Amino acid sequence: MNDITELLGIKYPILQGGMAWVAEHTLAAAVSSGGGLGIIAAGGADPDFVMGEIRKLREKTDKPFGVNIMLMNPLVDDLMQLMIDEKVPVITTGAGNTGKYIESLTAAGVKVIPVVASAALAKRNERYGAVAVIAEGSEAGGHIGEANTMPLVPQVVDAVSIPVIAAGGIADGRGAAAAFMLGAKGVQIGTRFVAATETVVAQSYKDKIIGASDNDTVATGRSTGHPVRVIKNKLTREILSREKEGVDPEEFEEMLIGTLRKAVVDGDVDYGSLMAGQSAGLVKRMQPAAEIIQEIVTGMRETYQSYADYFK
Ligand code: TUI
Numbered sequence: 001m002n003d004i005t006e007l008l009g010i011k012y013p014i015l016q017g018g019m020a021w022v023a024e025h026t027l028a029a030a031v032s033s034g035g036g037l038g039i040i041a042a043g044g045a046d047p048d049f050v051m052g053e054i055r056k057l058r059e060k061t062d063k064p065f066g067v068n069i070m071l072m073n074p075l076v077d078d079l080m081q082l083m084i085d086e087k088v089p090v091i092t093t094g095a096g097n098t099g100k101y102i103e104s105l106t107a108a109g110v111k112v113i114p115v116v117a118s119a120a121l122a123k124r125n126e127r128y129g130a131v132a133v134i135a136e137g138s139e140a141g142g143h144i145g146e147a148n149t150m151p152l153v154p155q156v157v158d159a160v161s162i163p164v165i166a167a168g169g170i171a172d173g174r175g176a177a178a179a180f181m182l183g184a185k186g187v188q189i190g191t192r193f194v195a196a197t198e199t200v201v202a203q204s205y206k207d208k209i210i211g212a213s214d215n216d217t218v219a220t221g222r223s224t225g226h227p228v229r230v231i232k233n234k235l236t237r238e239i240l241s242r243e244k245e246g247v248d249p250e251e252f253e254e255m256l257i258g259t260l261r262k263a264v265v266d267g268d269v270d271y272g273s274l275m276a277g278q279s280a281g282l283v284k285r286m287q288p289a290a291e292i293i294q295e296i297v298t299g300m301r302e303t304y305q306s307y308a309d310y311f312k
Contacts, residue, residue, distance in 0.1 A: 030290065089111065140190065143216070205267060223247075
């Protein structure tokens with residue numbers, strides 16, 4: 001037992017990343033049944049859709065689960081109300097400021113765990129009443145900050161007294177053990193779960209992750225202030241050349257509309273947005289979520305044991 005397993009009522013300190021389109025109830029239920037914290041991603045969806053997902057998950061498992069709220073969703077206020085009405089055990093939040101929602105969620109018994117990319121935002125969230133924070137380094141897939149996981153995690157650990165969960169670049173037991181060494185009390189894993197057997201993700205997208213090596217991702221959108229890490233393809237080549245030309249940020253955002261859906265649902269690996277972290281190179285095959293969790297836990301213990309003598 002550690003802070004996070006006790007706090008969330010789960011067996012292993014492993015959270016599944018909140019990935020728009022990818023993290024629906026099937027994956028989340030499989031992760032929660034496997035002893036981690038499965039998370040339904042609300043992404044850009046409306047409250048009715050998310051309510052349906054929550055109910056379908058609850059039919060599959062009675063284990064704790066979470067919902068990820070992407071704060072740029074225009075319906076964020078309604079989604080937060082849904083979290084309260086449905087008494088969702090845990091929410092994680094990303095891509096914005098969670099502050100003003102924490103008090104009412106907490107009063108309703110919803111545990112709030114913001115994803116942060118800086119120590120300053122971690123501190124602010126602690127002050128507002130977050131029960132933990134996820135420190136996500138820019139090795140992660142999707143929308144990212146500037147700081148990398150290795151320096152970010154210990155700085156967030158030093159800045160707050162609530163438990164810190166590490167994210168970004170972690171896909172196996174070695175990465176998880178390293179995160180604990182930095183002071184984290186849990187890990188959040190995204191990319192490896194995209195290739196889980198249970199996901200609704202198009203096979204061609206999963207194959208791109210499985211086939212990726214260490215330098216196959218790139219952060220697009222740095223020039224417009226919205227960096228997003230994805231696997232390189234025709235879309236990223238076009239985006240990066242437009243960025244070099246100094247594309248208008250509004251036109252840039254328009255180029256991206258619908259591209260994540262194109263990748264996940266349509267399997268368009270050329271012009272879809274193949275969001276994935278740098279750990280894609282560590283993902284070797286499709287596996288059931290519960291098996292992924294077991295491998296990470298076993299690997300983490302073996303890593304720790306193998307260094308026990310070394311550190312004496
Ligand atoms: O949110 C994520 N990852 C995401 S969200 C997403 S949906 C999307 N799709 C296309 C374009 C943009 C978004 C895909 N991946 N991770 C958590 C995260 N939050 N990473 C970075 C941040 C962050 C960045 C700045 C959080 C807060 C922030 O500033 C807030 C403030 O008020 O200072």
